[in-house]
Amino acid sequence: MPTPLTTVRRRAPRGRYDRAVVDAILDEGTVCHVALTSEGGPVVLPTGYVRIGDELVVHGAVANALMRQAADGRPLCIAVTLLDGLVLARSTFKHSMNYRSVVVFGRARVVEGDEKAAALARFVDHIAPGRSGEARAANDSELRATLVLAVRMDEVSAKVRTGPPLDDEDDLPLPVWAGVVPLGTVVGRPQPDPALSRDVRVPPSVERLVSRSGPAAPGGR
Numbered sequence: 001m002p003t004p005l006t007t008v009r010r011r012a013p014r015g016r017y018d019r020a021v022v023d024a025i026l027d028e029g030t031v032c033h034v035a036l037t038s039e040g041g042p043v044v045l046p047t048g049y050v051r052i053g054d055e056l057v058v059h060g061a062v063a064n065a066l067m068r069q070a071a072d073g074r075p076l077c078i079a080v081t082l083l084d085g086l087v088l089a090r091s092t093f094k095h096s097m098n099y100r101s102v103v104v105f106g107r108a109r110v111v112e113g114d115e116k117a118a119a120l121a122r123f124v125d126h127i128a129p130g131r132s133g134e135a136r137a138a139n140d141s142e143l144r145a146t147l148v149l150a151v152r153m154d155e156v157s158a159k160v161r162t163g164p165p166l167d168d169e170d171d172l173p174l175p176v177w178a179g180v181v182p183l184g185t186v187v188g189r190p191q192p193d194p195a196l197s198r199d200v201r202v203p204p205s206v207e208r209l210v211s212r213s214g215p216a217a218p219g220g221r
């Protein structure tokens, strides 16, 4: 349910609050932007994340300034954006983008113990499903050097734009091309580490990533 903080006012029909929509966007995304008010003023930094149930989990070095400040329980705002297309209108004013985005408001708790190791494994699996079962798990000193934070999605909104440009009726006869240029993330051919021994085969997690690749669907996904 929307709260006063998460109610989309501008283009309100694009607002979505059902968790299935929110979760689908979060599970497809890779990068979030974490914003907070630091001692020096507002800061926003991009970082990786994974959704685990009702929480967004981020991690960083214990020395990471943003993470340290986020860990003290101050209010955070986290955004995830999937860019699906460039919307080219007949007028410059009506140019737009097709997107699916999520904004989360919350405060972080520090994740520790067995939950911390499990969260880091989930983080790796969010990047490449199944990868945590293939690579060496974090050891004790790596775990000590890493701060893992979980932010409950108590207040969350999604906003989704799809479809063609919304030109003014008067502009429709203009001889100007208008439409959508779809955009998407393309998975490239894996490039083995030059230091990799020849007998190490491409693992299932990487094969699955590659099989997911393909051109962006027309009209956005």
Ligand SMILES: Cc1cc2nc3c(=O)[nH]c(=O)nc-3n(C[C@H](O)[C@H](O)[C@H](O)COP(=O)(O)OP(=O)(O)OC[C@H]3O[C@@H](n4cnc5c(N)ncnc54)[C@H](O)[C@@H]3O)c2cc1C
Binding pocket: 005, 006, 007, 008, 009, 010, 011, 081, 083, 097, 099, 100, 101, 102, 103, 156, 157, 158, 159
């Ligand atoms: C890729 C992309 C490009 C965009 N380009 C533009 C642009 O060029 N100009 C422009 O004005 N707007 C753009 N937007 C939309 C922008 O994110 C805001 O929704 C819009 O500017 C309205 O701002 P507002 O402060 O009036 O929001 P309000 O509607 O007042 O926001 C109230 C609440 O609604 C929710 N909300 C608002 N926007 C979003 C969102 N995008 N995703 C999830 N929840 C949201 C939040 O919880 C927020 O606190 C873009 C969005 C994306 C994802």
